[in-house]
Amino acid sequence: MKRHLILLVSVFLAACTVKPETMTPVLEPTVGGPIWPLPPEIARYGYAGTLIGERDFLVPKENTSTSKNLLAWVVGIVFGDPKYLELKRPVSGMVDAAGRVLVVDAGHKAVLVFDMAAQKLLTWHQAAKGLSFTTPVAICDDGAGGFLVTDSELGEVFRLNGAGTPIGRFGRGILKRPTGIARNDRDGRIYVTDTVAHDLKVFDAQGTLIDTLGGRGNEPGMFNTPTHLAFSGGALYVADTLNFRIQVFDAFDDAKLSFGKIGANVGNMTRPKGVAVAQDGRIYAVESYFDHLLIFNDKGQLLLPIGGTGQGPGQFYLPSGVWTHGDKVYVADMFNGRIVVFKELTGSE
DSSP states (O other), X not given: OHHHHHHHHHXXXXXXXXXXXXOOOOOSOOTTOOEESOTTSOOOEEEEEEEOBGGGGBOOGGGXXXXXXXXXXXXXXXXXOOOOOBOSSEEEEEEOTTOOEEEEETTTTEEEEEETTTTEEEEEOEEETTEEOSSEEEEEEXXXXXEEEEETTTTEEEEEOTTSOEEEEEOTTTOXXXXXXXXXXXXXXXXXXXXXXXXEEEEOTTSOEEEEEEOBSSSTTOBSSEXXXXXXXXXXXXXXXXXXXXXXXXXXXXXXXXXXXXXXXXXXXXXXXXXXXXXXXXXXXXXXXXXXXXXXXXXXXXXXXXXXXXXXXXXXXXXXXXXXXXXXXXXXXXXXXXXXXXXXXXXXX
Protein backbone atom coordinates (compact mmCIF):
# COMPACT_ATOMS: atom_id res chain seq x y z
CA MET A 1 0.00 0.00 0.00
CA LYS A 2 2.81 2.33 0.95
CA ARG A 3 4.58 1.54 -2.32
CA HIS A 4 1.44 2.41 -4.33
CA LEU A 5 1.08 5.68 -2.43
CA ILE A 6 4.67 6.63 -3.21
CA LEU A 7 4.05 5.82 -6.88
CA LEU A 8 0.94 8.00 -6.97
CA VAL A 9 2.78 10.88 -5.33
CA SER A 10 5.65 10.52 -7.80
CA VAL A 11 3.26 10.55 -10.76
CA PHE A 12 1.45 13.59 -9.33
CA LEU A 13 4.72 15.50 -8.92
CA ALA A 14 5.76 14.55 -12.44
CA ALA A 15 2.43 15.73 -13.80
CA CYS A 16 2.88 19.04 -12.03
CA THR A 17 6.39 19.61 -13.36
CA VAL A 18 6.09 18.36 -16.95
CA LYS A 19 4.22 20.81 -19.14
CA PRO A 20 2.92 19.99 -22.62
CA GLU A 21 5.15 21.18 -25.44
CA THR A 22 3.59 24.00 -27.41
CA MET A 23 3.68 25.04 -31.04
CA THR A 24 2.26 27.72 -33.31
CA PRO A 25 -0.58 26.40 -35.49
CA VAL A 26 0.46 26.21 -39.14
CA LEU A 27 -2.40 27.61 -41.20
CA GLU A 28 -1.21 26.81 -44.69
CA PRO A 29 -2.46 24.46 -47.42
CA THR A 30 -0.69 21.14 -47.71
CA VAL A 31 0.38 19.43 -50.91
CA GLY A 32 -2.53 17.38 -52.16
CA GLY A 33 -4.93 19.02 -49.71
CA PRO A 34 -8.47 20.19 -50.55
CA ILE A 35 -8.73 22.96 -53.16
CA TRP A 36 -11.54 24.89 -54.85
CA PRO A 37 -12.60 24.64 -57.59
CA LEU A 38 -11.61 21.10 -58.49
CA PRO A 39 -9.45 20.26 -61.52
CA PRO A 40 -9.38 20.82 -64.42
CA GLU A 41 -10.24 24.36 -63.33
CA ILE A 42 -7.51 26.52 -61.83
CA ALA A 43 -7.42 26.24 -58.04
CA ARG A 44 -8.30 29.54 -56.39
CA TYR A 45 -8.51 28.49 -52.74
CA GLY A 46 -6.74 25.97 -50.58
CA TYR A 47 -7.80 24.56 -47.23
CA ALA A 48 -5.38 25.96 -44.65
CA GLY A 49 -6.71 24.32 -41.49
CA THR A 50 -8.96 24.93 -38.49
CA LEU A 51 -8.77 26.48 -35.06
CA ILE A 52 -10.69 24.76 -32.28
CA GLY A 53 -9.01 25.73 -28.99
CA GLU A 54 -6.06 25.16 -26.68
CA ARG A 55 -5.08 21.90 -28.32
CA ASP A 56 -4.14 23.83 -31.46
CA PHE A 57 -1.04 24.96 -29.58
CA LEU A 58 0.04 21.50 -28.36
CA VAL A 59 2.61 19.36 -30.15
CA PRO A 60 0.90 16.14 -31.33
CA LYS A 61 1.82 13.15 -29.18
CA GLU A 62 3.40 11.29 -32.08
CA ASN A 63 5.96 14.12 -32.27
CA THR A 64 6.98 13.84 -28.60
CA SER A 65 9.34 11.37 -26.98
CA THR A 66 8.26 7.86 -25.93
CA SER A 67 8.94 8.64 -22.27
CA LYS A 68 6.72 11.73 -22.33
CA ASN A 69 3.96 9.84 -24.08
CA LEU A 70 4.20 7.09 -21.43
CA LEU A 71 4.05 9.67 -18.66
CA ALA A 72 1.03 11.31 -20.26
CA TRP A 73 -0.65 7.90 -20.47
CA VAL A 74 0.05 7.09 -16.81
CA VAL A 75 -1.12 10.53 -15.67
CA GLY A 76 -4.28 10.10 -17.74
CA ILE A 77 -4.99 6.76 -16.07
CA VAL A 78 -4.48 8.15 -12.55
CA PHE A 79 -5.95 11.63 -12.80
CA GLY A 80 -8.04 11.54 -15.99
CA ASP A 81 -7.45 13.39 -19.24
CA PRO A 82 -6.94 17.16 -18.99
CA LYS A 83 -9.78 19.46 -19.97
CA TYR A 84 -8.85 21.81 -22.77
CA LEU A 85 -10.58 25.08 -23.55
CA GLU A 86 -12.37 24.81 -26.90
CA LEU A 87 -14.64 26.95 -29.01
CA LYS A 88 -18.35 26.38 -28.45
CA ARG A 89 -20.36 28.71 -30.71
CA PRO A 90 -18.02 31.02 -32.62
CA VAL A 91 -20.01 33.84 -34.19
CA SER A 92 -17.49 36.24 -35.72
CA GLY A 93 -13.95 37.49 -35.37
CA MET A 94 -10.95 39.39 -36.66
CA VAL A 95 -7.16 39.27 -36.83
CA ASP A 96 -5.33 42.11 -35.10
CA ALA A 97 -2.04 43.81 -35.97
CA ALA A 98 -0.11 41.33 -33.79
CA GLY A 99 -1.53 38.37 -35.70
CA ARG A 100 -3.83 37.28 -32.89
CA VAL A 101 -7.09 35.68 -34.01
CA LEU A 102 -9.91 37.11 -31.88
CA VAL A 103 -13.11 35.06 -31.91
CA VAL A 104 -16.45 36.16 -30.46
CA ASP A 105 -17.95 33.01 -28.95
CA ALA A 106 -21.59 33.17 -27.89
CA GLY A 107 -21.34 29.81 -26.15
CA HIS A 108 -18.56 31.00 -23.86
CA LYS A 109 -20.10 34.49 -23.61
CA ALA A 110 -16.63 35.81 -24.27
CA VAL A 111 -13.96 36.80 -26.75
CA LEU A 112 -11.42 34.00 -27.19
CA VAL A 113 -7.98 35.10 -28.35
CA PHE A 114 -5.67 32.74 -30.23
CA ASP A 115 -2.34 34.39 -29.38
CA MET A 116 -0.04 32.89 -32.00
CA ALA A 117 3.14 34.54 -30.72
CA ALA A 118 2.59 33.46 -27.12
CA GLN A 119 1.23 30.05 -28.21
CA LYS A 120 -1.79 30.17 -25.95
CA LEU A 121 -5.52 30.79 -25.87
CA LEU A 122 -6.92 33.65 -23.80
CA THR A 123 -10.49 34.28 -22.66
CA TRP A 124 -11.99 37.76 -22.19
CA HIS A 125 -15.29 37.57 -20.31
CA GLN A 126 -15.59 41.10 -18.96
CA ALA A 127 -17.63 43.66 -20.93
CA ALA A 128 -17.37 46.38 -18.27
CA LYS A 129 -16.38 46.63 -14.63
CA GLY A 130 -18.55 44.15 -12.76
CA LEU A 131 -20.35 43.10 -15.93
CA SER A 132 -19.76 40.03 -18.08
CA PHE A 133 -20.74 39.59 -21.71
CA THR A 134 -24.15 37.98 -22.17
CA THR A 135 -24.58 37.58 -25.94
CA PRO A 136 -21.53 39.01 -27.71
CA VAL A 137 -21.88 39.05 -31.48
CA ALA A 138 -19.22 41.03 -33.34
CA ILE A 139 -15.87 42.73 -32.92
CA CYS A 140 -13.78 45.34 -34.72
CA ASP A 141 -10.70 47.41 -33.92
CA ASP A 142 -11.17 50.80 -32.25
CA GLY A 143 -8.33 52.56 -34.08
CA ALA A 144 -6.30 52.94 -30.89
CA GLY A 145 -4.97 49.44 -30.32
CA GLY A 146 -8.14 48.17 -28.70
CA PHE A 147 -11.44 46.64 -29.74
CA LEU A 148 -15.18 47.28 -29.91
CA VAL A 149 -17.56 44.41 -29.12
CA THR A 150 -21.34 44.36 -29.54
CA ASP A 151 -23.57 42.51 -27.12
CA SER A 152 -27.09 42.05 -28.44
CA GLU A 153 -28.68 41.15 -25.10
CA LEU A 154 -26.99 43.95 -23.14
CA GLY A 155 -27.81 46.43 -25.93
CA GLU A 156 -24.46 48.19 -25.94
CA VAL A 157 -21.04 48.40 -27.54
CA PHE A 158 -18.12 47.76 -25.20
CA ARG A 159 -14.55 49.00 -25.51
CA LEU A 160 -11.64 46.77 -24.56
CA ASN A 161 -7.98 47.69 -24.62
CA GLY A 162 -5.37 45.50 -26.31
CA ALA A 163 -5.15 43.26 -23.25
CA GLY A 164 -8.92 42.74 -23.10
CA THR A 165 -9.52 45.07 -20.16
CA PRO A 166 -12.83 46.99 -20.32
CA ILE A 167 -12.27 50.73 -20.81
CA GLY A 168 -15.64 52.10 -21.97
CA ARG A 169 -19.11 51.52 -23.37
CA PHE A 170 -21.75 53.31 -25.43
CA GLY A 171 -25.16 52.86 -27.02
CA ARG A 172 -27.19 52.21 -23.89
CA GLY A 173 -30.79 53.33 -24.40
CA ILE A 174 -30.07 53.91 -28.10
CA LEU A 175 -29.41 50.42 -29.40
CA LYS A 176 -32.15 47.81 -29.16
CA ARG A 177 -30.29 44.73 -30.38
CA PRO A 178 -26.82 45.54 -31.74
CA THR A 179 -25.17 42.82 -33.80
CA GLY A 180 -22.68 43.74 -36.52
CA ILE A 181 -20.05 46.44 -36.10
CA ALA A 182 -17.52 48.08 -38.42
CA ARG A 183 -15.33 51.14 -38.21
CA ASN A 184 -14.29 53.54 -40.97
CA ASP A 185 -10.61 54.14 -40.29
CA ARG A 186 -10.67 57.25 -42.50
CA ASP A 187 -12.95 59.29 -40.25
CA GLY A 188 -13.31 57.08 -37.16
CA ARG A 189 -17.05 56.61 -37.57
CA ILE A 190 -18.48 53.45 -36.05
CA TYR A 191 -21.39 51.65 -37.72
CA VAL A 192 -23.60 49.27 -35.75
CA THR A 193 -26.47 47.19 -37.10
CA ASP A 194 -29.51 47.44 -34.83
CA THR A 195 -31.21 44.26 -35.96
CA VAL A 196 -34.69 44.59 -34.45
CA ALA A 197 -34.83 48.29 -35.35
CA HIS A 198 -33.93 47.38 -38.96
CA ASP A 199 -31.40 50.19 -39.22
CA LEU A 200 -27.77 51.21 -38.84
CA LYS A 201 -26.70 53.48 -36.04
CA VAL A 202 -23.68 55.69 -36.77
CA PHE A 203 -21.48 56.87 -33.89
CA ASP A 204 -18.46 59.12 -33.81
CA ALA A 205 -15.14 57.89 -32.44
CA GLN A 206 -16.20 58.81 -28.89
CA GLY A 207 -19.43 56.80 -29.12
CA THR A 208 -21.87 59.66 -29.64
CA LEU A 209 -24.78 58.91 -31.98
CA ILE A 210 -24.54 61.12 -35.06
CA ASP A 211 -26.84 59.45 -37.60
CA THR A 212 -29.31 56.63 -38.25
CA LEU A 213 -29.49 54.96 -41.65
CA GLY A 214 -32.34 52.97 -43.12
CA GLY A 215 -35.42 51.53 -41.49
CA ARG A 216 -37.62 48.59 -42.35
CA GLY A 217 -38.21 48.09 -46.06
CA ASN A 218 -36.79 46.47 -49.18
CA GLU A 219 -35.95 49.59 -51.16
CA PRO A 220 -32.28 50.56 -51.65
CA GLY A 221 -30.93 51.85 -48.35
CA MET A 222 -33.62 50.12 -46.30
CA PHE A 223 -33.24 46.90 -44.30
CA ASN A 224 -34.96 43.85 -42.94
CA THR A 225 -33.10 42.37 -39.98
CA PRO A 226 -29.56 43.44 -40.92
CA THR A 227 -26.76 41.57 -39.18
CA HIS A 228 -23.05 41.62 -40.02
CA LEU A 229 -20.97 44.48 -41.43
CA ALA A 230 -17.63 45.10 -43.08
CA PHE A 231 -15.78 48.25 -44.08
CA SER A 232 -13.31 48.29 -46.96
CA GLY A 233 -11.98 50.89 -49.36
CA GLY A 234 -14.30 53.58 -48.05
CA ALA A 235 -17.39 51.41 -48.63
CA LEU A 236 -19.68 49.79 -46.09
CA TYR A 237 -20.97 46.25 -46.73
CA VAL A 238 -24.17 45.17 -44.97
CA ALA A 239 -25.68 41.70 -44.69
CA ASP A 240 -29.35 42.64 -45.16
CA THR A 241 -30.35 39.22 -43.90
CA LEU A 242 -34.11 38.96 -44.38
CA ASN A 243 -34.01 40.98 -47.58
CA PHE A 244 -31.73 38.15 -48.76
CA ARG A 245 -29.03 40.45 -50.09
CA ILE A 246 -25.80 42.30 -49.50
CA GLN A 247 -25.99 46.09 -49.73
CA VAL A 248 -22.96 48.29 -50.33
CA PHE A 249 -22.83 51.97 -49.33
CA ASP A 250 -20.39 54.61 -50.52
CA ALA A 251 -18.49 57.20 -48.51
CA PHE A 252 -21.63 59.36 -48.36
CA ASP A 253 -23.69 56.49 -46.91
CA ASP A 254 -25.64 56.17 -50.14
CA ALA A 255 -26.57 52.70 -51.41
CA LYS A 256 -24.51 52.03 -54.53
CA LEU A 257 -24.78 48.27 -55.01
CA SER A 258 -27.12 45.47 -54.00
CA PHE A 259 -26.87 41.80 -54.91
CA GLY A 260 -28.46 38.54 -53.87
CA LYS A 261 -31.91 37.01 -53.84
CA ILE A 262 -33.78 34.24 -52.08
CA GLY A 263 -33.77 30.84 -53.71
CA ALA A 264 -32.79 27.19 -53.47
CA ASN A 265 -29.85 27.35 -55.87
CA VAL A 266 -26.24 27.60 -54.77
CA GLY A 267 -25.36 31.28 -54.90
CA ASN A 268 -28.78 32.43 -53.72
CA MET A 269 -29.09 34.07 -50.32
CA THR A 270 -31.65 32.70 -47.92
CA ARG A 271 -29.87 33.69 -44.71
CA PRO A 272 -26.81 35.84 -45.47
CA LYS A 273 -24.83 36.53 -42.31
CA GLY A 274 -21.13 37.31 -42.31
CA VAL A 275 -19.64 39.58 -44.95
CA ALA A 276 -16.02 40.50 -45.63
CA VAL A 277 -13.90 42.01 -48.39
CA ALA A 278 -10.47 40.90 -49.64
CA GLN A 279 -7.60 43.19 -50.57
CA ASP A 280 -8.42 42.86 -54.28
CA GLY A 281 -12.10 43.69 -53.76
CA ARG A 282 -13.65 40.25 -53.92
CA ILE A 283 -16.55 39.91 -51.52
CA TYR A 284 -17.21 37.01 -49.16
CA ALA A 285 -20.69 36.27 -47.84
CA VAL A 286 -21.73 33.49 -45.48
CA GLU A 287 -24.97 31.85 -46.58
CA SER A 288 -25.88 30.23 -43.28
CA TYR A 289 -29.07 28.45 -44.33
CA PHE A 290 -27.38 26.32 -46.98
CA ASP A 291 -24.00 26.23 -45.21
CA HIS A 292 -21.94 27.94 -47.90
CA LEU A 293 -19.25 30.54 -48.23
CA LEU A 294 -20.05 32.52 -51.38
CA ILE A 295 -17.34 34.48 -53.19
CA PHE A 296 -18.29 37.41 -55.45
CA ASN A 297 -16.33 39.92 -57.49
CA ASP A 298 -16.55 43.62 -56.67
CA LYS A 299 -19.63 43.92 -58.93
CA GLY A 300 -21.55 41.30 -56.96
CA GLN A 301 -21.18 38.54 -59.56
CA LEU A 302 -20.78 35.04 -58.13
CA LEU A 303 -17.31 33.61 -58.66
CA LEU A 304 -17.32 30.47 -56.55
CA PRO A 305 -19.24 28.70 -53.77
CA ILE A 306 -17.47 26.66 -51.10
CA GLY A 307 -19.40 24.50 -48.71
CA GLY A 308 -22.27 22.20 -48.06
CA THR A 309 -23.47 20.73 -44.77
CA GLY A 310 -20.93 18.59 -42.93
CA GLN A 311 -17.81 18.47 -40.82
CA GLY A 312 -15.19 17.91 -43.50
CA PRO A 313 -12.78 20.50 -44.92
CA GLY A 314 -14.79 23.17 -46.70
CA GLN A 315 -18.07 22.04 -45.17
CA PHE A 316 -20.05 23.95 -42.55
CA TYR A 317 -22.89 23.65 -40.10
CA LEU A 318 -24.73 26.95 -39.56
CA PRO A 319 -21.72 29.19 -40.26
CA SER A 320 -21.96 32.78 -39.12
CA GLY A 321 -19.13 35.27 -39.54
CA VAL A 322 -16.33 35.68 -42.06
CA TRP A 323 -13.25 37.92 -42.06
CA THR A 324 -10.02 38.27 -44.00
CA HIS A 325 -6.40 39.02 -43.18
CA GLY A 326 -3.82 39.16 -45.93
CA ASP A 327 -4.46 36.20 -48.20
CA LYS A 328 -6.37 34.23 -45.55
CA VAL A 329 -10.13 33.88 -45.17
CA TYR A 330 -11.57 32.87 -41.78
CA VAL A 331 -15.08 31.43 -41.37
CA ALA A 332 -16.83 31.04 -38.00
CA ASP A 333 -18.30 27.57 -38.45
CA MET A 334 -20.65 28.06 -35.53
CA PHE A 335 -22.31 24.71 -34.87
CA ASN A 336 -19.15 22.77 -35.73
CA GLY A 337 -17.40 24.80 -33.03
CA ARG A 338 -14.42 25.85 -35.13
CA ILE A 339 -12.81 28.47 -37.31
CA VAL A 340 -12.13 27.23 -40.83
CA VAL A 341 -9.26 28.92 -42.65
CA PHE A 342 -8.75 29.15 -46.41
CA LYS A 343 -5.92 30.68 -48.42
CA GLU A 344 -6.44 32.68 -51.59
CA LEU A 345 -4.29 31.13 -54.32
CA THR A 346 -5.17 33.44 -57.23
CA GLY A 347 -6.72 36.82 -57.94
CA SER A 348 -10.43 37.42 -58.31
CA GLU A 349 -10.48 37.18 -62.09
